[in-house]
Ligand SMILES: O=C(CO)[C@@H](O)[C@H](O)COP(=O)(O)O
């Protein structure tokens with residue numbers, strides 16, 4: 001899979017014009033569509049679930065990247081895969097049986113990612129890194145778009161890269177939260193493969209142009 005991928009987050013899209021925004025992304029250089037699912041329990045916010053996923057499935061022509069910010073994600077992962085998810089990422093902090101949940105996602109035909117909150121150390125992944133397709137590093141505390149990027153993420157990217165290399169893993173590194181035109185280049189240089197961008201894309205004058213610029 002090629003690196004320097006951009007995954008615009010639909011959380012910052014115009015929900016009254018969701019189909020229009022998905023079509024805009026289809027016609028842009030966006031590589032993935034990032035779908036943030038929040039349950040009001042794992043994070044202090046509620047976003048959307050299956051009805052919105054249905055709209056995404058009907059219109060998206062891009063790889064669909066689902067970020068589950070929910071408790072007991074193992075209960076819902078399969079339904080998100082049936083609804084069109086190509087990749088399902090679950091939080092380390094939300095999984096009692098992470099190994100089982102990763103295997104379940106892969107058995108149901110999707111790629112599986114593990115997500116770390118800003119305060120969770122990378123070393124917690126030592127015994128799961130060989131199994132996952134992607135590590136998603138949160139660079140803000142999950143729950144909301146438009147927050148300030150946490151600088152400690154650069155250190156965590158380097159640690160994740162080392163962990164991946166020392167385990168002969170092919171996992172991608174994705175960074176999510178506060179990504180913008182000022183930090184995207186440095187994040188790719190540090191070793192990120194995929195950058196999620198919500199506010200930076202959707203609050204810009206030209207989302208298509210911003211997506212192009214985020215790759216430079
Ligand atoms: O998972 C989350 C937030 O919890 C993200 O995917 C945000 O939606 C990214 O938004 P920006 O920080 O880029 O505005």
Ligand SMILES: [Fe+2]
Pocket residue numbers: 009034035036067176196
């Ligand atoms: Fe996200």
